[in-house]
Amino acid sequence: MPFIESSESLRSRLHLQSVSIPVLAGIVALALVAILLAAQNVAAIFNKGSFSLSESGAKTEGSSVSSISDEDRASENSRQVFIFVSGCVNAPGVYSLQEGARVADAVAAAGGFSEGAATDGVNLARVVKDGEQIAIAAASMPGGSSVPDAGPSAGTSDSSASGLVNINTATADQLASLPGIGPSTARKIVANRTEEGSFASKEDLKRVSGIGDKKYAALADLITV
Numbered sequence: 001m002p003f004i005e006s007s008e009s010l011r012s013r014l015h016l017q018s019v020s021i022p023v024l025a026g027i028v029a030l031a032l033v034a035i036l037l038a039a040q041n042v043a044a045i046f047n048k049g050s051f052s053l054s055e056s057g058a059k060t061e062g063s064s065v066s067s068i069s070d071e072d073r074a075s076e077n078s079r080q081v082f083i084f085v086s087g088c089v090n091a092p093g094v095y096s097l098q099e100g101a102r103v104a105d106a107v108a109a110a111g112g113f114s115e116g117a118a119t120d121g122v123n124l125a126r127v128v129k130d131g132e133q134i135a136i137a138a139a140s141m142p143g144g145s146s147v148p149d150a151g152p153s154a155g156t157s158d159s160s161a162s163g164l165v166n167i168n169t170a171t172a173d174q175l176a177s178l179p180g181i182g183p184s185t186a187r188k189i190v191a192n193r194t195e196e197g198s199f200a201s202k203e204d205l206k207r208v209s210g211i212g213d214k215k216y217a218a219l220a221d222l223i224t225v
Contacts, residue, residue, distance in 0.1 A: 083128050085110035087136035087169055088117030102127055106134050118171065123194045132197040135168040164224040167205055168198045178222055180215050199225050 079099040083106050086092045090111030097105055104124035113119055118139040128134070165174055167189060175186035185208070192208045199205060202223055206216050 081128060081130035083131070084133040085136070086133060088114045088138050089136050090114050097128065099130075100127060103134060107136070121171075121190060121194065126195065129197055133168070133200070135166075135193075135198045137169040137171060165222060166225065167202070167223050168193060168225050178219055180218055185210050201225060 080096045081099050081101065082094060082096050084094050085106050089107060092110060095106060095109040097109060102124065103122060103126045106128055107113060107124065113136065116138050118137040121137060165178060167175070172183065172186040172190050175181055175189050176183045188208050188210060189205070193199060196207070202220060202225055203216070205211055205219070205223065206213070
């Protein structure tokens with residue numbers, strides 16, 4: 001039989017004539033098992049190396065994402081807002097400030113308060129908004145008059161040449177002189193423009209509590225911004 005002949009030939013080449021064929025077959029089987037186990041170990045080592053490489057790649061990718069997030073945060077922190085500072089400041093004009101800046105930063109950018117500014121009526125801690133106007137009013141002097149504005153908008157600080165009351169710069173006393181506006185409502189107007197920013201138009205006066213369409217209609221021809 002071929003198997004027996006092959007076994008006899010192998011036993012002869014290995015000088016194992018004294019070993020019986022069944023024993024020889026067992027030795028060959030054990031050798032095959034050992035080779036198979038060795039092959040499995042080698043495969044496991046390669047698989048482990050591949051997993052480590054993949055894990056390393058994942059960590060690298062994660063680091064990249066983290067880096068991008070840091071760049072995004074830096075970009076957000078560098079956003080700018082543009083504001084117009086007018087009235088009693090040394091250098092009125094449009095200024096670019098970092099987002100989150102406050103009225104104090106805007107006044108500082110405009111060279112600080114000029115002589116005669118009504119500093120007590122300014123909320124320096126308020127956060128400025130992009131596109132807003134910060135109008136610094138002139139302080140009132142005894143008798144109800146005001147100190148002339150040192151800025152280019154001096155002609156329209158509290159009352160313009162035409163006699164209109166500027167609701168962005170007028171004092172509480174000047175606002176209270178308007179029909180239907182008493183001291184209480186005048187204080188509300190000053191507080192509103194301090195907290196929410198200057199009035200962009202005359203109609204914005206209606207955002208003040210207590211001033212509706214009817215009261216605004218009676219004031220429209222007497223005020224300006």
